[in-house]
Amino acid sequence: MAQAKLFSPVSIGGLELKNRIVIAPMCQYSAEDGKMTDWHLMHLGMLANSGAGILTIEATAVTPEGRISYGDVGLYSDDCERAMGRVLDGVRRWSDMPIAIQLGHAGRKASSDLPWNGGGQIAPDAEGGWKTEAPSAVAFKTEYDSPTALDRDGLNRIRIAFADAARRAARLDLAAVQIHGAHGYLLHQFLSPLSNQRTDEYGGSLENRMRFPLEVFESVREAFRDSPLTMRVSATDWVPGGWDIEQTIAFAQALEKRGCDAMHVSSGGLAVNQQIAIGPNYQVPFARQVKAAVNIPVIAVGLITEFEQAEAIIGTGDADLVAIARAILYDPRWPWHAAAHFGDTVSAADQYLRCQPRQFRNLFA
Numbered sequence: 001m002a003q004a005k006l007f008s009p010v011s012i013g014g015l016e017l018k019n020r021i022v023i024a025p026m027c028q029y030s031a032e033d034g035k036m037t038d039w040h041l042m043h044l045g046m047l048a049n050s051g052a053g054i055l056t057i058e059a060t061a062v063t064p065e066g067r068i069s070y071g072d073v074g075l076y077s078d079d080c081e082r083a084m085g086r087v088l089d090g091v092r093r094w095s096d097m098p099i100a101i102q103l104g105h106a107g108r109k110a111s112s113d114l115p116w117n118g119g120g121q122i123a124p125d126a127e128g129g130w131k132t133e134a135p136s137a138v139a140f141k142t143e144y145d146s147p148t149a150l151d152r153d154g155l156n157r158i159r160i161a162f163a164d165a166a167r168r169a170a171r172l173d174l175a176a177v178q179i180h181g182a183h184g185y186l187l188h189q190f191l192s193p194l195s196n197q198r199t200d201e202y203g204g205s206l207e208n209r210m211r212f213p214l215e216v217f218e219s220v221r222e223a224f225r226d227s228p229l230t231m232r233v234s235a236t237d238w239v240p241g242g243w244d245i246e247q248t249i250a251f252a253q254a255l256e257k258r259g260c261d262a263m264h265v266s267s268g269g270l271a272v273n274q275q276i277a278i279g280p281n282y283q284v285p286f287a288r289q290v291k292a293a294v295n296i297p298v299i300a301v302g303l304i305t306e307f308e309q310a311e312a313i314i315g316t317g318d319a320d321l322v323a324i325a326r327a328i329l330y331d332p333r334w335p336w337h338a339a340a341h342f343g344d345t346v347s348a349a350d351q352y353l354r355c356q357p358r359q360f361r362n363l364f365a
């Protein structure tokens with residue numbers, strides 16, 4: 001019997017998770033032409049043996065221009081789908097952890113170099129770069145090439161690309177899709193008045209700024225009918241006059257009405273002058289406010305690193321699940337160690353059962 005709330009089961013849109021630990025999406029910048037490689041097989045294989053409730057595949061671009069960098073994973077072609085299928089086959093052979101995917105488009109933050117090369121923008125005419133697209137021709141940084149403002153055809157093309165990628169995700173039997181509406185990428189660029197300066201029905205009022213993200217959501221919902229669909233948001237731009245928690249709540253309620261199965265609450269990433277009050281739990285108050293306004297599960301994320309900290313977030317009702325990123329790269333057995341700490345259980349691969357330390361004799365379910 002589970003003792004800790006962290007290890008109690010939870011359901012997201014009918015998908016039953018064994019515990020409330022979510023592995024957050026983490027870009028690996030190790031794809032080739034959008035295609036997953038052996039790195040992904042190793043990386044996802046490692047995380048799929050961590051005992052978490054669900055594993056989220058990194059931000060996966062719905063068009064080649066939607067990739068943050070030339071090393072991003074994509075799901076916009078048969079080749080991409082095949083490469084991902086190969087990785088998933090390998091991982092699933094050895095783990096039954098549900099695997100979700102984050103689908104996104106980087107908008108004006110696309111055409112970037114790999115983080116370990118500095119992460120700056122690659123000019124459209126330089127090797128590995130391309131012209132970016134966004135709601136308005138406003139660059140992320142003043143020294144960056146300005147994006148092309150999307151016209152009606154461009155919006156339609158991207159909306160359809162999201163739906164096509166979701167159909168591929170369904171074919172790959174992925175357990176859930178998360179739409180990336182956070183961190184200053186394309187959909188967040190539409191939401192925030194700082195990056196969206198349009199004067200048509202996709203800019204101006206909150207209703208207009210939400211229009212394209214909601215149209216994308218509806219098209220993906222239609223394409224991915226049978227499994228959970230969630231949204232990741234930035235709750236605030238951390239800039240006065242930017243996107244904020246009140247607008248996030250309105251967005252969450254509009255999504256819930258359209259069949260969203262969970263909200264994943266992050267923050268920031270849109271503006272270079274953001275002033276983030278960073279520290280343990282720094283985004284949890286936003287999750288709590290969203291949770292108070294909707295009736296779907298809410299996931300908290302951001303500097304959640306300690307077992308008791310994670311338990312308290314669930315136990316006090318701040319959020320229904322916690323997502324972990326850096327801490328689980330650092331310690332891929334974080335959920336095992338959390339279970340051992342609470343006297344709880346996790347599932348482990350048969351090959352690893354003999355590692356169970358004497359003092360945690362009942363760790364493996």
Ligand SMILES: Cc1cc2nc3c(=O)[nH]c(=O)nc-3n(C[C@H](O)[C@H](O)[C@H](O)COP(=O)(O)O)c2cc1C
Binds near residue numbers: 102
């Ligand atoms: C290596 C790395 C890659 C990331 N890639 C993504 C991504 O693909 N999509 C996304 O929404 N967030 C991404 N993030 C942000 C994380 O999902 C998470 O929100 C953030 O790191 C805060 O959580 P943490 O304190 O547990 O690391 C990434 C973070 C890291 C460290």
